[in-house]
Amino acid sequence: MADKGYLPKEKIKEFVEALGKDAAVYAPCLEGDTIIFRQYTADKEISLDRPANTPPKGAIYPQCETLLSFEFKKDAATPQKMDVELKANTDFPKAVVFGGRPCDAKGFTVIDRVFVNTDTADPYYKKRRENTTIITKCCNSPYAGCFCVGVGGGPASREGSDVVMTEVDGGYYLEAVTEKGKAVMSLSMIQDGSSYEAKAKQANEKATGAVRNPFPADARISPELFDSGDFWGRVVDKCVSCGACTFLCPTCYCFNITDEQAITTGERIRSWDSCMFQHFTLETSGHNPRPAKYKRFRNRVGHKFSYYPEKYDGAIACTGCGRCIRYCPVSVDISEIVGYLKDPKADPKQWAADKKDAKN
């Protein structure tokens, strides 16, 4: 099987429909003026024009999913006894994530370290991940808020992808990164791509040079920088704890587990949760280790730029996709905050004052 190819733009629909023959294809679909990852059906319009508003995270890690179902059962012979029957969900159909960006694909690798590469792997995520092929579109130019190169990624990064596509001459140059990706290259609408390789390389280099890097040295934050509650208080003063940053993040994976029951049957459901919510850590006794907004925000930044790197050989749990910056209703900018913490000349206590001066 070839590991390089070319797909003309007008064949995209045909390509996606061919992928969809034996798999659910998740693609960025235009809905009004937003682009959302949805399971593709013929009535939907795919848009690769800009990064989608949502990451494709939900294709492998659904926002809500059934972990197991239970049924209360009675045996006529022992009417005083109620038995319970449990059944784990094992339905993980083949899937394709089409048209995500390198930051989106890398997001899955961040979750993999936690959910797959552990002695207590999450079987739901793991099996879906194994059954999913990721076809990623490289970025031609950075989008507002993007900073992938600052966190070890790039607009043409292959990390987490099975196939990467680069826009060239009215179509896409395709390159298989994995064996799973090579299988895709055998589809009939894929043409010979060898003449586009040099052009694609050039386009990727140009795009890489254009992305801003807010942390030129290293994005990792040392724990000592976490002490100033005063600094964090000022930073998140305007945060409304809405959780949009976490729900739109390709790497955020915190979840809740709840039971739903109707008469004698029910389900145990896992849903995305957000560390920005006050009740996330609230204990029944009323005790809450992170009752204040700044403590929750500090933990979120800490998890991505300090705790996660501490645990996973320096890897940053942020892919620089910029969504939390673009869609924050009060414009909290994580790259600005981490950048400020990284600048040794910066006095965190002065942060809010400096910001005010800059705006005036």
Next chain:
Amino acid sequence: MTGNENPYLPELVTVMKVIDETPNIKSFQVVFNDTEKMKNFKFEPGQVGQLSVFGVGESTFVINSPPTRMDYLQFSVMKAGEVTTALHGIYEGDVIGVRAPLGNWFPYQDMKGKNILFVGGGIGLAPLRTLILYMLDNRADYKDITIIYGSRTPPDLCYKDDLKEWEERSDVNLILTVDNEFPGWEKRTGFVPTVLKEEAPKSDNTIAITCGPPIMIKFVLQGLAELKFPEENIITTLEARMKCGIGLCGRCNLGHKYICKDGPVFSLKQLKELPSDE
């Protein structure tokens, strides 16, 4: 590890006995419905389990029976929220779910040949109980065993049968206290940290293990520091809101450590090296 391929899938257990410990704490003795599972089940003192009431949810509790007594697993539950209230409505013979064992355990092997000081408050005696009973079942391995335990009032003392037995044993020094004077109570009164100060146990060759309400732990840790206990010889076991119990759901972290998986047992030395939410 649960021994299950799916760490979210509980084992079904039958509640064999329900014990009213205090006005708001019940203990549940459970056995696996699968007799092979019961026979092969292994855990270490201090490890926890997730109890499931199907249709209501799961909560985390320490296995407070010791691994040396495997007729059943015992969990104690204070009625406080949704799951604990549902558990208080469970009768003998009912089927619930258990995911266990989870988390780490008390480093009891390193405690051999040492004096042991237990300091507990309220339901905080539960995790200490598993270790106390384990040590009593291996009594020769340990030197002096001192237990300082208190609750608000005498009826709030947990495991009254155990307390009675420990009080009668000559190889256990049990000091009981309640917060205030109480009709019929002839033993000590005063908060646990105050009693610790008054007793002033020696820190030489001694490991201190404490569990109780957060405010008690805070002052007990201060008291132990004043008694010159080195930080690595002070062990505690923590609680937090938990969902998965396997280090994935993200809510019980202290920096990069997860209480459910890397804990719940930590030495004071380890805790001081982690970032605090304070």
